[in-house]
Amino acid sequence: EDGYDLWLRYRPLSGTAQTAVKAQARGIVLPGAATPTTNAALAELQRGLAGMLGKAPAPEARIADGSLLLATPTRLPALTASDAALRADLAALGEEGYLLRATRVLGHKVTLIAANSDIGLLYGAYAWLRGAAIGSTASVSSAPKLQLRLLNHWDNLDRSVERGYSGQSIWDWWGLPEIKDARYTDYARANASLGINGTVLNNVNSKPEVLTASFIAKTAAVADILRPYGIKVYLSARFSTPLELHETSTADPLAPEVRQWWKNKADEIYKAIPDFGGFLVKANSEGQPGPQDYHRTHADGANMLAAAVAPHKGIVMWRAFVYAPKGAHLDEDRAKQAYEEFKPLDGQFAANVLVQVKNGAIDFQPREPFHPLFGAMPKTPLMMEFQITKEYLGYSTDLAYLGTMYEETLESDTRTGQGAGKTVAQTLSGMAGVANIGSDRNWSGSHFDQANWYAYGKLAWNPQAKAKDIAAEWAALTFGPDQRVVRPIVDIMMVSREAVVDYMTPLGLHHMMGTSHHHGPAPWVDNLERPDWNPVYYHRADRNGIGFNRTASGSNALSQYAPEIARQYADPRTTPEQLLLWFHHLPWDYAMPSGRTLWAELLARYDRGVAETKAMQARWSALKPLIDARRYAEVDQRLTRQVNNAILWRDACIAYFQSVSGLPLPPGVQAPAHPLEYYQSLRYPYAPGRG
Ligand code: BDP
Numbered sequence: 001e002d003g004y005d006l007w008l009r010y011r012p013l014s015g016t017a018q019t020a021v022k023a024q025a026r027g028i029v030l031p032g033a034a035t036p037t038t039n040a041a042l043a044e045l046q047r048g049l050a051g052m053l054g055k056a057p058a059p060e061a062r063i064a065d066g067s068l069l070l071a072t073p074t075r076l077p078a079l080t081a082s083d084a085a086l087r088a089d090l091a092a093l094g095e096e097g098y099l100l101r102a103t104r105v106l107g108h109k110v111t112l113i114a115a116n117s118d119i120g121l122l123y124g125a126y127a128w129l130r131g132a133a134i135g136s137t138a139s140v141s142s143a144p145k146l147q148l149r150l151l152n153h154w155d156n157l158d159r160s161v162e163r164g165y166s167g168q169s170i171w172d173w174w175g176l177p178e179i180k181d182a183r184y185t186d187y188a189r190a191n192a193s194l195g196i197n198g199t200v201l202n203n204v205n206s207k208p209e210v211l212t213a214s215f216i217a218k219t220a221a222v223a224d225i226l227r228p229y230g231i232k233v234y235l236s237a238r239f240s241t242p243l244e245l246h247e248t249s250t251a252d253p254l255a256p257e258v259r260q261w262w263k264n265k266a267d268e269i270y271k272a273i274p275d276f277g278g279f280l281v282k283a284n285s286e287g288q289p290g291p292q293d294y295h296r297t298h299a300d301g302a303n304m305l306a307a308a309v310a311p312h313k314g315i316v317m318w319r320a321f322v323y324a325p326k327g328a329h330l331d332e333d334r335a336k337q338a339y340e341e342f343k344p345l346d347g348q349f350a351a352n353v354l355v356q357v358k359n360g361a362i363d364f365q366p367r368e369p370f371h372p373l374f375g376a377m378p379k380t381p382l383m384m385e386f387q388i389t390k391e392y393l394g395y396s397t398d399l400a401y402l403g404t405m406y407e408e409t410l411e412s413d414t415r416t417g418q419g420a421g422k423t424v425a426q427t428l429s430g431m432a433g434v435a436n437i438g439s440d441r442n443w444s445g446s447h448f449d450q451a452n453w454y455a456y457g458k459l460a461w462n463p464q465a466k467a468k469d470i471a472a473e474w475a476a477l478t479f480g481p482d483q484r485v486v487r488p489i490v491d492i493m494m495v496s497r498e499a500v501v502d503y504m505t506p507l508g509l510h511h512m513m514g515t516s517h518h519h520g521p522a523p524w525v526d527n528l529e530r531p532d533w534n535p536v537y538y539h540r541a542d543r544n545g546i547g548f549n550r551t552a553s554g555s556n557a558l559s560q561y562a563p564e565i566a567r568q569y570a571d572p573r574t575t576p577e578q579l580l581l582w583f584h585h586l587p588w589d590y591a592m593p594s595g596r597t598l599w600a601e602l603l604a605r606y607d608r609g610v611a612e613t614k615a616m617q618a619r620w621s622a623l624k625p626l627i628d629a630r631r632y633a634e635v636d637q638r639l640t641r642q643v644n645n646a647i648l649w650r651d652a653c654i655a656y657f658q659s660v661s662g663l664p665l666p667p668g669v670q671a672p673a674h675p676l677e678y679y680q681s682l683r684y685p686y687a688p689g690r691g
Helices: 015-024 036-053 084-091 118-134 182-194 213-229 256-272 298-312 334-345 403-410 449-461 467-479 483-504 535-539 563-570 577-583 598-622 629-661 676-681
Strands: 027-029 067-071 098-105 108-115 140-142 148-152 198-200 232-236 278-281 315-319 353-358 382-387 428-434
Touching: 015 036, 015 118, 027 036, 036 067, 036 118, 036 182, 036 213, 067 118, 084 098, 084 108, 098 118, 108 118, 118 140, 118 182, 118 467, 148 382, 148 449, 182 213, 182 449, 213 232, 213 256, 256 298, 278 298, 298 315, 298 334, 298 353, 353 428, 382 403, 403 449, 403 467, 403 483, 428 449, 449 467, 467 483, 483 598, 483 629, 598 629, 629 676
Parallel strands: 027 067, 067 108, 148 198, 148 428, 198 232, 232 278, 278 315, 315 353, 353 382, 382 428
Antiparallel strands: 098 108, 098 140
């Protein structure tokens, strides 16, 4: 196995499982006219059943005992005509939901996949196939909690991928629109199986050319392939596009010629792609152009684009990932800027604008507290932006299951609602995941990185889903339903992200990575042109202590959170240990709940990270007899690399912090293998994904 089939492997079932599945699908019945979407559903069922049973049942016109019946009330009025309960259940599912159940229809015992739309049937077909593959026959009723469930590709038009670690971009822009890689259809299948319903094809650091006629034609070709699977395409738009294409004399969002240009451009796009989703915009951030270049606000900019796509029902996703250009805010706290710029604009965005906010206020670090904008903009629909690609969590060499990280953010209580408060999940209208998909045969650079795509999709559908359940489902689909395999894999996955946090950025530390490539440790870096690019800006370690004081006596970023949280985190004793140094600067001899000093605790965390990583590898080794040779070896090699990486992080960070604190290593703590200068001299000029 090379991983290409992802979680849609459909391998032969065991004898008893085959009998059970056969009994549920003696024939496949889908009443009504075929559409591209129902064809996709039927094709998937046949592919899946052929794989699992050896032979797929044929589509049949008549319902009989044992039929696998796919029906909507429109396709089969008899379905709900005399069944008020089913009618009510279906009504609760909305446009995209589905239900699966064993029931009677027109006097026959059937397995029913029902929905209100063809897309619902497709989603239901995938869900039923999942159950068949892992031996679950439970009734299911499922509807997405979020309307917008998107992938964001950071893919460039030359096929390189910003922070992409799985080969080239899947989009072969040069070959399109004539050459349509078969992979595009498999991409659509994989995403539809999770319920992802939109994809932004190009990097947020966008180029003007993507909105020219030839790229619109290429985008349209992709849209045609994805459409039957319920996936809309979107593009990242560069704010200065008309100016850079020399078609206007300014990009000022209030200038009539600019407004007209975008209107015409939207009309042109919608002519080619009638269901085009809209634009994603990174503006006035990291050197990207934006409305502030013309002394306009983010709302002015977003609303101008929103007006252009509104007649076509398009949307604008405007990113809140902003931090000040050189010169401004330098003595301040970068963590505060998005809130400062966006919170005052609450209520000023057009109805078809969503503000897209990263999970934390800095930048996709191994652990961040939830972004203070969640819950703070009640009049503005917000989208969550998670990174699926592991820019800061060990690239595609290190195993880190991100389901637990997403879950941690989504279930955080913002304390902004009435009474019990609102979790971050409850403040969302949509979700975007920075894709980890590329041209590699296994799609994501490593087998376990597929799990992050999977978990992201599942949580976009249901942000209250449990990371552990998702891990178990993914493991069973990817490595087979044998519990002797699934359980240890889930154990590995569930500790993996915390292990990475421990060996990279324990106790709330953040932004300690090397310059540009973002992989190895570099807590000593202090010479970059912007202070807030330097790790020393974030850990602030000196002879006396370590940590970023974000309380009232420091940057007071804490004041951006709801009062209850601000109060709780104002005191290090009531701040969650895992965020301690995010919010507090503390002396090295600060007494931790464990009884250790902060210094000793920090060292213990680094050691724990290394130990957990070794334990992950040992657990994996024990699975050797139960896993196919190729995937076993590929994962094992990466775990070997990860152990070395964990040791490197631990040793380099301990060597550095010891040079700063001047403190001895407590008994039992092993000294780093090399002096600090050794780690500082390491260079990675060809590291993948450099910025
Ligand atoms: C940072 C990445 C950079 C992205 C930026 C963003 O290093 O490559 O362009 O995020 O989200 O984390 O815009």
